[in-house]
Amino acid sequence: MSSYRIQGATGEWEVVIGLEVHAQVVSNSKLFSGAATAFGAEPNSQVSLVDAAMPGMLPVPNRECIRQAVRTGMAIEAEINRWSRFDRKNYFYADLPQGYQISQLYHPLVGEGALTIEADEKVGIPEDKVIGIERIHVEQDAGKLMHDQHPTMSYVDLNRSGVALMEIVSRPDMRSPAEAGAYVRKLRSILRYVGSCDGNMEEGSMRADVNVSVRKPGEPFGTRTETKNVNSVRFVMQAIEHEARRQVDLIEDGGKVVQETRLFDPNTGSTRSMRSKEDAHDYRYFPDPDLLPLELDEAFLAECRASLPELPDAKRRRYVEKLGLTPYNARELTAEVETFARFETLLAETAKGIGKPEKAVATQVANWALSIAPGVMNAARAEANPAHATASAQAAILAMQDRGEISGGQAKEIFEIVLTTGRAPAEIAETEGLKQQSDTGAIEAVIDGVLAANQDKVEEYRGGKDKLFGFFIGQTMKAMEGKGNPAVVNQLLKAKLDG
Secondary structure (H helix, E strand, O other): OOOOOEEEOOEEEEEEEEEEEEEEOOOOEOOOOOOEOOOOOOOOOOOOOOOOOOOOOOOOOOHHHHHHHHHHHHHOOOOEOOEEOOEEEEOOOOOOOOOEEEEOOOOOOEOOEEEEEOOEHHHOEOOOEEEEEEEEEEEEOOOEEEOOOOOOOOEEEOOOOOOEEEEEEEOOOEOOHHHHHHHHHHHHHHHHHHOOOOOOOOOOOEEEEEEEEEEOOOOOOOOOEEEEEEOOHHHHHHHHHHHHHHHHHHHHOOOOOOOEEEEEEOOOOEEEEEEEOOOHHHHOOEEOOOOOOEEOOHHHHHHHHHOOOOOHHHHHHHHHHOOOOOHHHHHHHHOOHHHHHHHHHHHHHHHHHHOOOHHHHHHHHHHHHHHHHHHHHHHOOOOOOHHHOOHHHHHHHHHHHHOOOOOHHHHHHHHHHHHHHOOOHHHHHHHOOOOOEOOHHHHHHHHHHHHHHOHHHHHHHHOOOHHHHHHHHHHHHHHOOOOEOHHHHHHHHHHHHHO
16 A cells, blocks of 8 residues: 655645546547648648538548557456447537537446556555556547737647547546556556557647545545646646645645646646536536447457557566566566567567577666666767667677677777767777687786786685685786686686685
């Protein structure tokens, strides 16, 4: 259980959190029209007669949008409703030409599911926790008001009007900002694995409405507020912290929390009131008379199910059980689509180059991918060209290291030169003198010199001071300017000292 509490004047308060995540469906056209959905287009350049609500225009459901929502539901092991229906949600707003939004209230496409967030003691999540998902319904997005183009007028951009959204509604199962942050990250990861949403919160293709209430532990739920359209994980967590504290202070000062819609200000990390919160009856929902119910057949569902990729939880288990990675490395490698894709490509290239099974080199490749390579790239950021960091170049470096031709330090040096020049790793190692010395005759000669120069310490070592072995290793590597193969140096030095 989460130990997160708000400390007030009258004792501890528990925060109760539910999230409604709006995820823009990846599709070439909108939910009910053929207009394009590309981000960043000129205002009002992607608007069909349907989107502009011209008289007589009739909506036609986009099969791909429905397919993506079903696949998303399957990815969270949710109930897929073979029969669902669209409703009209009636309200007036300047960027909503129809005067209503086509949504799904009573019969959503996807029913109950769940998502597991992983334990992370560092952020205050002591154990894995299952977050219930109440539903996923499909709806059309509204347009966008632009307030900064003119001092006295606002403009309307309808490019986003009619774009397909999945509204993913969680149960109020989260009890801390950390849990909410983990939930959004995990959900975004699943959406990106599935390919149903790009998860780009900065561009608005994924955003969250944050429902927060507070209560004394064990008491019934309090009155909740909804903070609209929060567009980053960090802002979701900040909004929860501010809103929970605001509600506690309000109640303890004798006030009363009112159900309302609020806005989050990222500049101050605070929320402010926007309008009183409407209930469903205020929108006068009724079945959309222009759209027949959606009826899904088994062939369609089977195709959706077969198209799903290996999902984050299954991939993480496979990395631990089949590749022998640590749970931490497995979690980090599977968090994002790009991360696991780079790792798996590099793993295959490295195993092929070394001539070993993937399991035999998985830990080496994971450590390189998660720690060593990013460190070198950050250090060389100004001069580095990421295009040079190909899987084949990195695999060549790891193969040379596996064969004992280069040390870990030399691998970093070679990779930095690869990043800045694009040269081949083997050529760099040869021409820049970045290869380990494995010639036993040459190493023996250096060791003999070190031992001759430190006869007193040789006697001490042979008299029982085993810790001096590290001294002799250091002296030998120093004499070889760090280029001696550590394994060979260790073996020869031990043989001479013990002999």
